[in-house]
Amino acid sequence: MVDDDGFRDFVHARMKRLSRLAYLLTGDYHGAEDLLQTALVKLAAKWPAVARAGEPDAYLRRILYNEHVSLWRRSRHLRNEYSAERLPERASGTDVAASTVRRVLLEQALAKLSRKQRAVIVLRFFEDLSEADAAAAMGVSVGTVKSQTSYALGKLRELAPELHVLIREPQEVRA
Incomplete structure (x- = not known):
């Protein structure tokens, strides 16, 4: 296994963000946990070299993306399952209903895209x-990133017009 050399601190400092990233890629809590665990195991195996190179965030993003696509290729015949076992945590001072609607709209919209998009x-x-x-x-x-971004945004505009509610109108300046 890995001699710590800052690996635990690296993971601990980024765990919340990494979990959200994995969730956004998979659209599934359990799939996100599996994806992140697999990526962290692979990162841990190469940690000393990656840490010396100075780009562990970029390396981990690459692992996450590659694993996400690989898992999809291996299991594309299976349908996605969404579990509702866990309720989202409630942050104080937030409109839970509005944030839930935004999250559901975003999840549904992202699910309409290809894995690469x-x-x-x-x-x-x-x-x-x-x-x-x-x-x-x-x-x-x-060029691939540019074209996939363009295709994805166009597809979202076409297939998920309800996303316009996620864009907040600028508030008027009061005199």
Whole structure:
């Protein structure tokens, strides 16, 4: 196994974000846990070299994306199952109903995309990666990221017009 060398601190500091990223890629809590666990095991095996190279976040994103696509290829004949065993945690001061509607709309919209398109949208807009960084994470060209982003956004506009409620109108400045 891995000599710690900062691996635990790395994972602990990023666990919440990594869990959300895995969930956005899979659209399923259990699948996200499995995906993240697999990716972390692979990262742990190469941790000393990855830590020395200085880009563990990018390396882990690449593992997550590759594992996500590989799992899909192995199980594409199976349908996605969504479990409702766990209720979302309630944050104080938030409109639970509105945030639930937004989350459901986003999940349904992302489910309408291909795996590659979904990954591009997650990397570009959730992870806020540049086109070049997203291309590196996916192992594709920048042109592929641009075209997949364009196709994905067009598909979302066509198949999920209800997403317009996720865009907040700027509040008027009061004089």
